[in-house]
Amino acid sequence: MSELNVPNFENEVLRRRTFAIISHPDAGKTTLTEKLIYHGGVIHEAGEVKGKAGTKAATSDWMALEQQRGISITSSVIQFDYRGQRVNLLDTPGHKDFSEDTYRTLVAADSAVMLIDVAKGVEERTKKLYEVCRYRNIPIFTFINKCDREGKLPLELIDEIESTLKMNCYPMTWPIGLGGQFQGLYHRLRKEILLYHPKHEEKIGEIIPVSGLDDPKWEEYISPHILPQVKEEIELVDGTLGEFSKEKFLSGEISPVTFGSAKQNFAVDTFLDLFTDLSPPPAPRKTKEGEVRPLDKTFTGFVFKIQANMDRRHRDRVAFVRICSGTFERGMKVNHARLGREIRLAHSAQFVAQERETVDTAYAGDIVGVNDTGNFQIGDSITSGKIVHFEDIPKFPPELFAKLSVSDAMKRQKLQKGLKQISEEGAVQLFIDPFIGAQDPVVGVVGELQFEVLLYRLQDEYNIDVRLNRLGFTVARWPRDKDGNPVTNLNGNFTLYRDMNDQPVLLLDKEWDLNWAKKENPDVIFASSITAARTGKAQLEL
Numbered sequence: 001m002s003e004l005n006v007p008n009f010e011n012e013v014l015r016r017r018t019f020a021i022i023s024h025p026d027a028g029k030t031t032l033t034e035k036l037i038y039h040g041g042v043i044h045e046a047g048e049v050k051g052k053a054g055t056k057a058a059t060s061d062w063m064a065l066e067q068q069r070g071i072s073i074t075s076s077v078i079q080f081d082y083r084g085q086r087v088n089l090l091d092t093p094g095h096k097d098f099s100e101d102t103y104r105t106l107v108a109a110d111s112a113v114m115l116i117d118v119a120k121g122v123e124e125r126t127k128k129l130y131e132v133c134r135y136r137n138i139p140i141f142t143f144i145n146k147c148d149r150e151g152k153l154p155l156e157l158i159d160e161i162e163s164t165l166k167m168n169c170y171p172m173t174w175p176i177g178l179g180g181q182f183q184g185l186y187h188r189l190r191k192e193i194l195l196y197h198p199k200h201e202e203k204i205g206e207i208i209p210v211s212g213l214d215d216p217k218w219e220e221y222i223s224p225h226i227l228p229q230v231k232e233e234i235e236l237v238d239g240t241l242g243e244f245s246k247e248k249f250l251s252g253e254i255s256p257v258t259f260g261s262a263k264q265n266f267a268v269d270t271f272l273d274l275f276t277d278l279s280p281p282p283a284p285r286k287t288k289e290g291e292v293r294p295l296d297k298t299f300t301g302f303v304f305k306i307q308a309n310m311d312r313r314h315r316d317r318v319a320f321v322r323i324c325s326g327t328f329e330r331g332m333k334v335n336h337a338r339l340g341r342e343i344r345l346a347h348s349a350q351f352v353a354q355e356r357e358t359v360d361t362a363y364a365g366d367i368v369g370v371n372d373t374g375n376f377q378i379g380d381s382i383t384s385g386k387i388v389h390f391e392d393i394p395k396f397p398p399e400l401f402a403k404l405s406v407s408d409a410m411k412r413q414k415l416q417k418g419l420k421q422i423s424e425e426g427a428v429q430l431f432i433d434p435f436i437g438a439q440d441p442v443v444g445v446v447g448e449l450q451f452e453v454l455l456y457r458l459q460d461e462y463n464i465d466v467r468l469n470r471l472g473f474t475v476a477r478w479p480r481d482k483d484g485n486p487v488t489n490l491n492g493n494f495t496l497y498r499d500m501n502d503q504p505v506l507l508l509d510k511e512w513d514l515n516w517a518k519k520e521n522p523d524v525i526f527a528s529s530i531t532a533a534r535t536g537k538a539q540l541e542l
């Protein structure tokens with residue numbers, strides 16, 4: 001580390017904020033991301049998710065298929081500065097078929113914002129992702145989106161969130177009407193009415209300070225037919241809630257709630273202000289060797305995501321590193337825990353989706369992309385000091401399987417190359433049939449859409465047309481002995497496939513076959529993922 005950086009180090013780390021946006025599909029994560037980076041000054045015109053022809057696409061849905069389908073398939077990282085803070089924002093996909101990517105991304109975040117669609121309330125994926133945040137113990141903001149549409153009554157919605165998620169809500173703002181009646185928000189803490197004028201963009205965000213609910217300005221600005229109910233609701237909320245406690249938020253006991261409309265860019269800045277006031281700086285992280293603290297001078301980090309072909313011109317592959325302590329410097333040498341040797345981090349970048357900017361220095365809390373020539377796997381730990389191993393990043397057991405084949409034999413090698421790449425990203429899992437070999441590989445996924453993305457990417461990025469023949473398997477297990485060593489001689493008539501790391505894996509039609517295998521091989525641990533197998537456990541928690 002150069003001497004020059006030393007005086008700023010602590011400030012730089014403490015101004016980092018790293019957070020993920022999570023929710024059920026379609027709640028508006030990508031739309032909110034677009035507006036957040038607009039406020040952060042990264043873009044000067046906000047794009048749209050699946051806008052009309054000719055409209056700018058949303059920045060974080062950079063993959064062509066995402067733009068066509070209007071859904072997020074892979075998480076994206078975007079950095080921006082806001083009110084003196086350096087924010088690392090992670091937009092995640094909501095669809096359950098891509099949830100492994102979302103889970104991995106959450107490991108890199110220090111806080112999360114949970115989006116709720118005002119009409120739909122707490123949906124199934126939101127519930128699941130909330131549980132992951134709870135398990136990881138990260139503080140959660142709640143943003144109730146799409147207030148420009150008709151929705152559930154706000155009090156009912158808060159009640160639903162509290163009872164379904166078993167989480168206490170603390171509404172910072174309150175909606176004044178919804179849908180056709182939506183007139184703005186009341187900022188309870190600042191005692192301000194934020195006016196919403198749907199057709200007058202320039203007026204969005206007009207702020208009316210009030211002395212309280214008795215202020216005559218309410219009558220001046222808000223329609224009489226909704227005012228009594230709104231006042232009644234706010235009185236009730238004011239009467240029930242005490243002072244806001246930042247400690248309770250940071251310990252995950254309470255979630256500050258704010259309302260808005262991402263699409264209309266209404267109250268997104270209100271959320272950002274709340275975020276900058278409350279969000280935590282980088283938190284300490286556990287490693288097998290002990291805790292790593294962000295202000296430790298030794299650089300440490302882990303890879304939570306790998307993505308190839310983001311930039312078609314370069315056909316490169318980027319490993320995304322969450323820095324956990326110390327300072328990162330371009331070109332630095334680090335110790336790679338899994339490889340057990342030193343490597344140089346030559347090219348490094350920070351991102352606005354696929355646009356990249358060379359980064360020379362980064363600090364604990366930041367996410368940097370390093371150019372990867374094949375040294376990295378998801379979950380790898382790196383450090384400038386003594387080797388550390390961060391927690392394992394879970395891999396999901398695949399449940400759908402298919403054999404891939406190409407009619408043009410000349411393209412087999414290309415298929416293997418493409419598949420190796422896509423499986424190293426964790427987008428599919430790759431298995432080799434011992435009798436057939438690598439020319440007709442088997443892939444396993446958690447959800448159907450992953451197959452679709454695979455075929456699309458093989459065609460789009462590698463120019464290969466692939467036939468996909470579904471197989472009857474539904475279960476994959478990695479057989480290990482008590483010491484975590486791979487077992488290759490199972491009792492019973494089982495075929496052992498090989499995974500992408502050449503580890504033996506059992507592919508089975510049904511749970512019943514697994515029970516049979518367990519009965520025949522009582523001393524064998526049938527691990528549901530390679531990460532679990534390596535740690536000698538049958539399953540990793542979340």
Ligand SMILES: Nc1nc2c(ncn2[C@@H]2O[C@H](COP(=O)(O)OP(=O)(O)OP(=O)(O)O)[C@@H](O)[C@H]2O)c(=O)[nH]1
Binds near residue numbers: 071073263
């Ligand atoms: N009316 C209205 N529509 C919105 C709002 N926010 C988002 N939308 C629309 O909701 C749809 C889904 O938005 P996205 O931002 O793609 O949702 P997402 O949560 O990123 O979806 P996934 O990434 O696929 O999980 C799009 O058509 C948006 O234009 C809002 O505040 N009001």
Ligand SMILES: [Mg+2]
Binds near residue numbers: 072094
């Ligand atoms: Mg999205």
